Amino acid sequence: MTDALLQVDDLRVTFAVGGREVRAVDGISFTVSPGATLAIIGESGSGKTVSCRAIMGLLPTGTAIGGSARLRGTELLGLSDAELRRYRGSDLAMVFQDPARSLNPTMRVGLQITEAITTHRATRGGRQSKREAQQQAIELLRLVRIPAAERRFHEYPHQLSGGMRQRVMIAMALACRPKLLIADEATTALDVTTQAQIMELLLELQEELGMALIMISHDLGLAASYADEVIVMYAGKIVEQAPAAGLFGAGGAVRMRYTRALLDAIPHLERPAHTLLPVVTGRPPDPTALPPGCSFAPRCQYAEDDCRAKVPALAEHVPGHRWACWHPCENGAAPHD
Amino acid sequence: MALVQQIQLQQGEPGARGRARRVTGSPALRMVGRRLLAVIPVLIGVSFLTFAIMSTLPNNTAQAILGLSASPAAVAQLNHSLGLDRPFWVQYWSWLINVLHGNFGTAVQGQSVNHELAIYVPTTLALLVYALVVSLALAIIVATLAARRPNGIADRINLTVSMLGLSTAPYAFAFLLIIIFAVKLGWFPVLSGPVTGPASFFRNLTLPAASIGFGLFAIYSRLLRADLVEQMQREDYIVTAKAKGVAPWRVLIRHALRNSLFNLITVIALNLGGLVGAVAIIETVFQVQGIGNDLITGISNHDLPLIQGITLVFALVTVAGNLLADILYAVLDPRIRYGSSTS
Amino acid sequence: MAAPLPDVTLLGALPPLPSLVNARRLRAQRLGRALRLWVPAGILILMLAMCFVLPLVASLPSPTKGDIIVNNEPPFSPGHWLGTDMQGVDIFSKLVYGGQVAFEIGAAVTAIGIAIGGTLGIIAGYFGGSVDAVISRVLDILIAFPALVLALVIAQGLGGSEIHVIWALSVFGIPAVGRVTRGATLTIRGLPFMVAAKLSGTRGWRIIARHVVPNIIPTIVTFSLLGVGIVIILEGALDFLGYGIPPPTASWGNMISNGQQILSAQPEYVLIPSIALLVTVASLNMLGDALRERWSTQ
Numbered sequence: 001m002t003d004a005l006l007q008v009d010d011l012r013v014t015f016a017v018g019g020r021e022v023r024a025v026d027g028i029s030f031t032v033s034p035g036a037t038l039a040i041i042g043e044s045g046s047g048k049t050v051s052c053r054a055i056m057g058l059l060p061t062g063t064a065i066g067g068s069a070r071l072r073g074t075e076l077l078g079l080s081d082a083e084l085r086r087y088r089g090s091d092l093a094m095v096f097q098d099p100a101r102s103l104n105p106t107m108r109v110g111l112q113i114t115e116a117i118t119t120h121r122a123t124r125g126g127r128q129s130k131r132e133a134q135q136q137a138i139e140l141l142r143l144v145r146i147p148a149a150e151r152r153f154h155e156y157p158h159q160l161s162g163g164m165r166q167r168v169m170i171a172m173a174l175a176c177r178p179k180l181l182i183a184d185e186a187t188t189a190l191d192v193t194t195q196a197q198i199m200e201l202l203l204e205l206q207e208e209l210g211m212a213l214i215m216i217s218h219d220l221g222l223a224a225s226y227a228d229e230v231i232v233m234y235a236g237k238i239v240e241q242a243p244a245a246g247l248f249g250a251g252g253a254v255r256m257r258y259t260r261a262l263l264d265a266i267p268h269l270e271r272p273a274h275t276l277l278p279v280v281t282g283r284p285p286d287p288t289a290l291p292p293g294c295s296f297a298p299r300c301q302y303a304e305d306d307c308r309a310k311v312p313a314l315a316e317h318v319p320g321h322r323w324a325c326w327h328p329c330e331n332g333a334a335p336h337d
Numbered sequence: 338m339a340l341v342q343q344i345q346l347q348q349g350e351p352g353a354r355g356r357a358r359r360v361t362g363s364p365a366l367r368m369v370g371r372r373l374l375a376v377i378p379v380l381i382g383v384s385f386l387t388f389a390i391m392s393t394l395p396n397n398t399a400q401a402i403l404g405l406s407a408s409p410a411a412v413a414q415l416n417h418s419l420g421l422d423r424p425f426w427v428q429y430w431s432w433l434i435n436v437l438h439g440n441f442g443t444a445v446q447g448q449s450v451n452h453e454l455a456i457y458v459p460t461t462l463a464l465l466v467y468a469l470v471v472s473l474a475l476a477i478i479v480a481t482l483a484a485r486r487p488n489g490i491a492d493r494i495n496l497t498v499s500m501l502g503l504s505t506a507p508y509a510f511a512f513l514l515i516i517i518f519a520v521k522l523g524w525f526p527v528l529s530g531p532v533t534g535p536a537s538f539f540r541n542l543t544l545p546a547a548s549i550g551f552g553l554f555a556i557y558s559r560l561l562r563a564d565l566v567e568q569m570q571r572e573d574y575i576v577t578a579k580a581k582g583v584a585p586w587r588v589l590i591r592h593a594l595r596n597s598l599f600n601l602i603t604v605i606a607l608n609l610g611g612l613v614g615a616v617a618i619i620e621t622v623f624q625v626q627g628i629g630n631d632l633i634t635g636i637s638n639h640d641l642p643l644i645q646g647i648t649l650v651f652a653l654v655t656v657a658g659n660l661l662a663d664i665l666y667a668v669l670d671p672r673i674r675y676g677s678s679t680s
Numbered sequence: 681m682a683a684p685l686p687d688v689t690l691l692g693a694l695p696p697l698p699s700l701v702n703a704r705r706l707r708a709q710r711l712g713r714a715l716r717l718w719v720p721a722g723i724l725i726l727m728l729a730m731c732f733v734l735p736l737v738a739s740l741p742s743p744t745k746g747d748i749i750v751n752n753e754p755p756f757s758p759g760h761w762l763g764t765d766m767q768g769v770d771i772f773s774k775l776v777y778g779g780q781v782a783f784e785i786g787a788a789v790t791a792i793g794i795a796i797g798g799t800l801g802i803i804a805g806y807f808g809g810s811v812d813a814v815i816s817r818v819l820d821i822l823i824a825f826p827a828l829v830l831a832l833v834i835a836q837g838l839g840g841s842e843i844h845v846i847w848a849l850s851v852f853g854i855p856a857v858g859r860v861t862r863g864a865t866l867t868i869r870g871l872p873f874m875v876a877a878k879l880s881g882t883r884g885w886r887i888i889a890r891h892v893v894p895n896i897i898p899t900i901v902t903f904s905l906l907g908v909g910i911v912i913i914l915e916g917a918l919d920f921l922g923y924g925i926p927p928p929t930a931s932w933g934n935m936i937s938n939g940q941q942i943l944s945a946q947p948e949y950v951l952i953p954s955i956a957l958l959v960t961v962a963s964l965n966m967l968g969d970a971l972r973e974r975w976s977t978q
């Protein structure tokens with residue numbers, strides 16, 4: 001797999017908080033090929049954001065990070081901040097969850113975009129004048145379909161709507177034409193119509209610019225409709241990993257009980273009206289005190305004694321399809337049958 | 338004395354950030370107008386309070402002027418001619434009318450309070466501005482260096498120095514400065530002479546300004562450092578800037594510092610009221626010829642017109658400082674400048 | 681796009697991964713937290729014991745009357761380990777009895793501040809509306825007013841004595857505690873359990889006693905510690921300006937004020953009480969910081 005754009009191996013992230021150890025990410029591995037779309041799914045707190053920030057080098061100093069993350073063969077973990085900055089914003093870019101808080105409130109949006117352009121100008125075709133950078137920024141605003149881009153360039157974040165702000169964030173991320181864009185719940189904070197628009201925009205731009213996309217979400221439905229490959233995370237671990245078609249398509253089958261529970265929580269059109277939506281009951285475990293066996297066992301209605309005693313390994317049971325479960329669903333059958 | 342407000346802000350009083358939110362939603366000009374109107378009741382309240390307290394306390398002004406051997410009749414006579422035997426609201430009213438006409442009255446020793454203020458106010462203002470500007474500039478530099486690496490060496494030194502500054506009585510620190518810089522090294526005079534030009538300004542006001550400024554520096558640098566570190570760790574727009582590949586010190590200065598300054602401005606303004614106490618003591622220690630020193634003399638003479646005049650000036654400084662902070666806020670923070678309702 | 685096939689084919693239990701965090705670092709973190717709390721607490725306990733217990737168990741020389749023959753003894757003289765002052769009074773005794781005054785006044789002013797200012801702050805924060813407007817305006821004026829000036833005027837009018845100093849400094853303590861309490865009350869007023877308590881029809885005063893007071897106690901305690909420090913500094917200022925404790929009585933402010941007269945010859949007369957003041961106030965501040973750190977991470 002030498003043609004992989006990003007290869008992550010056994011990534012682990014641990015925080016030390018108040019004398020206790022928080023294992024936020026506990027040994028995850030995955031690969032992203034150029035131009036592909038990978039979806040990472042999981043409840044809030046499962047370690048999705050931390051994984052991506054670890055790759056980008058955006059975690060607080062003092063965080064313990066282990067494993068490896070290679071961008072086209074270059075190891076990113078362990079690089080100094082100065083070395084990592086060459087990739088950050090140029091080859092790797094990120095769009096965040098909350099556009100209202102992710103833009104500096106006291107800086108004009110145009111300036112925030114030109115900052116992204118000029119930061120990497122030394123490595124990208126020499127110096128540019130301020131005017132050129134401004135021209136590029138306005139073009140970026142047009143690229144993300146912001147009307148009246150010249151005027152918006154001079155406005156402050158609070159003068160824009162939520163969807164507009166997220167478009168600005170995307171423009172900023174695209175400033176240096178990254179090879180890989182990480183969208184960390186980029187649509188979660190937006191209303192439903194805007195969500196769809198932003199999602200469409202991201203996929204169009206991905207096509208247009210030929211970049212790879214890691215799409216983080218807690219919404220399995222989004223992943224099902226947009227991703228090539230899906231990873232399901234729970235309590236810092238990958239619990240199931242398969243091509244989207246292998247999970248949701250006609251011949252697909254969900255195996256891991258947690259994925260099944262997430263899938264059942266999505267409203268279906270064919271479900272009779274007014275039936276109660278099944279939800280995943282309970283809360284994710286405390287990352288400072290993980291249970292000894294499978295982390296999902298305390299919430300799993302199919303858990304047996306071995307689940308509570310031993311951690312199931314993530315193994316490739318079917319070609320291309322990996323899961324970590326002692327008692328998986330039989331060929332994706334709904335559990336209630 | 339100036340520390341209270343700092344603590345209140347640390348304690349989560351919805352001060353700094355809350356204030357920004359409160360004024361959000363009204364265009365800047367209207368906001369300034371409203372603030373100006375709110376100033377008047379505070380000034381009236383402060384002067385009324387001084388009058389009320391002075392009049393409930395045993396009044397021995399006439400006795401103080403005439404000496405202990407004066408006959409009760411002579412004291413009563415003088416009290417009458419000074420108007421001190423009238424009910425206090427009558428006295429207050431006539432004082433207020435006079436002040437509105439620009440006349441602060443006559444002090445016990447016979448000199449005009451207007452004249453007294455004209456001589457002493459500039460020195461005190463110079464001292465205040467000197468202390469404020471230098472401590473603020475140092476605090477911004479030091480806090481930024483400290484926030485670059487929390488728990489690093491610069492940060493630890495800063496935390497220790499500012500804890501000292503926070504815990505040192507300004508008058509005790511003044512004596513330490515006198516022992517070292519005036520007695521041992523002889524760089525500055527022990528007692529400050531009149532300020533006549535730039536050279537005498539530095540010679541006479543540097544030690545007093547340092548005595549006041551140490552505490553201010555401690556407050557400002559602690560607050561700024563805490564705010565910067567919190568922003569660098571918590572705020573999403575900082576992560577955005579880092580994700581763009583912007584260098585850490587650039588993130589700190591362009592993105593975090595700018596936003597932290599808003600909070601600092603509020604603290605400075607809130608602090609001005611408490612600062613007055615420190616100014617009065619330090620002016621007494623160094624015998625600076627300013628209104629703080631004059632006020633202490635006035636209090637010992639039970640000199641109501643003088644106390645009233647100076648208190649009003651101090652209250653004005655406080656209120657003007659707060660107003661200035663609000664205006665600066667409006668000028669610097671686009672959310673207020675553009676009068677938007679979204680945050 | 682196919683995922684790379686890892687070598688994991690055996691279906692076994694996963695061994696626990698080794699910890700990435702250095703155990704030494706975790707221990708150092710815990711130790712640092714404990715030290716930040718117990719070092720200032722220990723110093724304060726020592727200071728309190730020195731001021732209040734020592735005079736009971738040991739016979740100290742008088743803090744007011746001295747023997748003029750042994751005046752101006754330097755520190756570490758026999759019988760006077762911190763030396764004597766111009767009148768031959770033992771400096772250590774003065775420090776001990778002056779410390780009593782400082783702690784008493786600090787505690788009393790803070791207690792008055794909590795009783796009056798705290799009540800006003802809770803009422804303003806809890807009931808809001810016009811009640812809040814009136815109380816806040818009064819507190820605003822008191823805070824805009826140069827507190828030390830007011831304290832001086834009152835102390836001068838009442839005449840010097842410990843109880844008068846306490847009243848004078850309360851002018852400063854009451855609005856400060858009032859504002860802090862109001863802020864804390866406002867913060868918890870919107871929390872879900874408060875809304876729940878109100879919806880369940882509990883009476884206002886019961887909610888205040890059961891829910892508001894217990895929740896603002898941490899804020900008040902940390903603020904009080906810092907407040908005691910500020911009051912001690914202010915008390916020294918009153919003494920220093922001649923409106924505090926009348927002179928023959930020992931107090932740290934009086935010691936500094938007296939020492940000022942022979943500053944160049946005997947700087948230690950000013951330095952010794954100043955250091956005592958600094959150590960006390962710094963310990964109070966650091967203890968407050970440490971408690972806030974504990975309570976805010978809970």
Ligand SMILES: Nc1ncnc2c1ncn2[C@@H]1O[C@H](COP(=O)(O)OP(=O)(O)O)[C@@H](O)[C@H]1O
Pocket residue numbers: 015017022023024042043044045046047048049050051060287
């Ligand atoms: N800076 C940090 N310090 C300590 N714990 C953290 C930190 N950041 C995240 N965590 C913890 O790591 C876990 C994973 O968080 P995160 O990756 O943000 O979840 P999500 O899947 O919702 O993005 C959570 O339990 C969170 O509490």
Ligand SMILES: [Mg+2]
Pocket residue numbers: 045048049050184185
């Ligand atoms: Mg997240």
